[in-house]
Structure formats: structure tokens, C-alpha cells
Amino acid sequence: MKADALLALTHFHGLAVQLDHITGTALLAAHGAHLAVHLHLAGTTGDRRRRLAGAAHHALQCRAVARRGTHLLEQRRPQQEEQREGLQGKVTSGDSKKILNIKKYDVTNEAELIRLMQEDDSVKSRVIKEFVESEIKKAKLTLGCSSFDFVFLYDIDRSISRWHAAKIYAELHRLDESQNDVILILRSCGGAAEPAYLISKMFRRCLKGDSKFIVSVPAEAKSAATLLSLGADEIHMGPMSELGPIDPLVNNVPLLSITNGLETIVSLAHKYPEACNMLSSFLEKTLDIKKLGYSARIAESSTQYALRLIKSKMRHTVKHDGADEAERLAEHFTNHYKDHSFVIDVDEAEELLGPNVVCENTEIYKIGHRVHLVFDLVSQLSKINGKQFSFVGCECFFDGVGG
Numbered sequence: 001m002k003a004d005a006l007l008a009l010t011h012f013h014g015l016a017v018q019l020d021h022i023t024g025t026a027l028l029a030a031h032g033a034h035l036a037v038h039l040h041l042a043g044t045t046g047d048r049r050r051r052l053a054g055a056a057h058h059a060l061q062c063r064a065v066a067r068r069g070t071h072l073l074e075q076r077r078p079q080q081e082e083q084r085e086g087l088q089g090k091v092t093s094g095d096s097k098k099i100l101n102i103k104k105y106d107v108t109n110e111a112e113l114i115r116l117m118q119e120d121d122s123v124k125s126r127v128i129k130e131f132v133e134s135e136i137k138k139a140k141l142t143l144g145c146s147s148f149d150f151v152f153l154y155d156i157d158r159s160i161s162r163w164h165a166a167k168i169y170a171e172l173h174r175l176d177e178s179q180n181d182v183i184l185i186l187r188s189c190g191g192a193a194e195p196a197y198l199i200s201k202m203f204r205r206c207l208k209g210d211s212k213f214i215v216s217v218p219a220e221a222k223s224a225a226t227l228l229s230l231g232a233d234e235i236h237m238g239p240m241s242e243l244g245p246i247d248p249l250v251n252n253v254p255l256l257s258i259t260n261g262l263e264t265i266v267s268l269a270h271k272y273p274e275a276c277n278m279l280s281s282f283l284e285k286t287l288d289i290k291k292l293g294y295s296a297r298i299a300e301s302s303t304q305y306a307l308r309l310i311k312s313k314m315r316h317t318v319k320h321d322g323a324d325e326a327e328r329l330a331e332h333f334t335n336h337y338k339d340h341s342f343v344i345d346v347d348e349a350e351e352l353l354g355p356n357v358v359c360e361n362t363e364i365y366k367i368g369h370r371v372h373l374v375f376d377l378v379s380q381l382s383k384i385n386g387k388q389f390s391f392v393g394c395e396c397f398f399d400g401v402g403g
Helices: 024-030 046-092 096-100 110-116 121-143 162-174 193-206 224-229 256-271 273-286 289-312 323-336 346-353 363-384
Strands: 005-009 014-018 036-038 148-155 181-188 213-216 234-237 358-360 387-393 395-400
Touching: 110 121, 110 363, 121 148, 121 363, 121 395, 148 162, 148 363, 162 193, 162 387, 181 193, 181 224, 181 363, 193 213, 193 224, 193 289, 213 363, 224 289, 234 346, 234 363, 256 273, 289 323, 323 346, 346 358, 358 363, 363 387
Parallel strands: 014 036, 148 181, 181 213, 213 234, 234 358
Antiparallel strands: 005 014, 148 387, 387 395
């Protein structure tokens, strides 16, 4: 080693300054000496001696600093270990919010909700689920009882499908032992009739004793979502709520429009007999008889689904008695309206189904409306980020558009 080399063996709390080629200082330091300095000064100049003495003095200072640092580390080590143990204990106890230092958001405040939407999907989902849980607790206090379970089908972007049915089934299965009324907060523009029918039937199957299936409609529950609602014991609506016709669509075209188109052509042929050959040729080239028959049968199936759901709870809920009334209602919701987007508001719904079924501006409606105000803004902000928001069963989803 070189004469002015510094050898520090901190794990032995030893410090050695070796000033020439003799290794004794290194051996002394390694065996516990606080400072070992070997001064072999023969043949050295005065400047050389001063430099060596300075090196020795510097070694003493280094040793003092090293010892002081080691002492501080030994003092802090138990504190650090205690802090780590404390953190682990907090994590295992479920108090992860403090550990992760995740900010609490008031999602009813638009500015804070906008900031929340910049977080990861996992954080957004956690905060939104906490908001929902808080609203449910408030609702139970306001209603004066805890005998309600809440399930959600809030998806304005995607059609009702088997995926929604599976998520709702999983939540109902979790509530299997519950004796409570079940409230579905529903917002959807519709979808396939088959899963909507299955969902409605699932709710009725999960009921125990005198418990009820209740739907809260804060905004749109159109088409297949209206079909789903027809199986409920109660439908709670307000000024912004709307149901709609349940006539089926194929490629976003109402199937009943085919029948209406044929009626228009027949009327033209009757009015302009000289155009009969032209109209006949047009129909021959454009009309597919198979599709025409299929369209008629699909429209009839919507009526059948509605009839079954209405009959399943008719004795307790529908305004008038008798099977004829159930058939009239099913036919009305399928074929009466000229536009698939027609708004059936709370007044018309109450007139059709009766005040025992349609309940206006109740606390159950207001719960759905408060949740909807937050969900609607979340949905709009998500679209800006290229995502689709939904809350189905009791789970929150942020899916890529088209995903």
C-alpha cells in the first residue's frame, strides 16, 4: 500500500493510517485498535514529516466522525425498525390510506372530482366505491331502517348484455342470505332483451319472504332497461326519469319500422294504382321475406317477455286486475309508440302501471339521483380520457373505448 493510504475497517470500529510498506498498522486496526499509525520517519524531510503528521491528525478526525456516525446509526436503527413494524401493522390492519398517503377526495365537488380523474384507475375506483358506501349508509339512516340492499346497473355507453347479467348475479349471490328489500339503481339506454329479462328474473328469485325488488331510475332506463323494470315491485322516478318503448332494434333500426314501411307502400299503391307495377318491382328487388318474418317474431318475443314479467308480480302491483290487463300493458309498451326514443315520463308511467308501482320523488329516487350526479360527471370526464365508466353489481369499471 502507498505511504499515505487510509484504510478504514468500520465493521471493526478500527481506523488505520499506513505510512509506508509495513503492514503492522493494518493488522492492529483489523484487531480492534481505534487508531494505528506507523511512523517510519527515517530518511524523510521536514516537509515530509509535516505531511505525515497532518495525515495522522486527519485520521484521528476521521475516526471520531466514523465513531460518531456509527453511534448515531445504532441509535436510529431501533427507531427505524419500530417504524417499519408500525407500518406493517397498519397495512395489515387495513389502514392503507394513511400508509399510501392517498388524498381523500370529495367527489361531490366538481373541482376535486376533476383532480381525482387524473389518478390511476385503482385509486378512482376505490374513492368512488367509498362514496357509494357512504351514500348507502346515509340512505339507510334517512329511510329509518337498514333493511335494504343496493345493486347497480349504471352503464350509459354499452348495451345490456350477458356480461352485465353475470356481474349482477355475482352480487346477488353474495346477498343470498339477506332478507332485505333489494334496490337496483338503474341507468341504461337498453340492449338485448334476453339478458335484461334474465336480470329481472334473478332479482325476483333472490327475494326472501315479503321482501321487494325496487328500481330507482334517476335518468334514462330505455328499451331493454324498461323491460327489466317491468319486473320490479316498485319503480321510483322523478322529474328527470324516463322509461321508453321496448320494441326491438336490429342494427339500430326499429324492427317495427319495416312493418310501417310496408304499410306506407300499400297506401301509395292504393292511392296511385298506376304505380303498382313500379312498387311491386321495388319490393321484389329489396324485400327479404325471411327478414320480414324474423322481424315480426322478434317483436312478438319482446311482448312475451314483458307479459311474463308483469304477470309474475301482477297481483300485488298492477293497477287493474286480470290477465287481459297484463297483455294490454305488454302490447302497449311494445307497439303503441311511434318512436323508439319516445319519453315515458313519471306521469305516464304512473298512469300505465299505477301509483302502487310507480312512486314519485321518493327518498329512494333521491338516493339514485345523488349517485347519478357524480356518476354522470365521472362518465363524461372518462370519455375525455378515452375510457368508458360503468358501475355494475357493486364494482367500478374504467374500460378503454371499444374494449
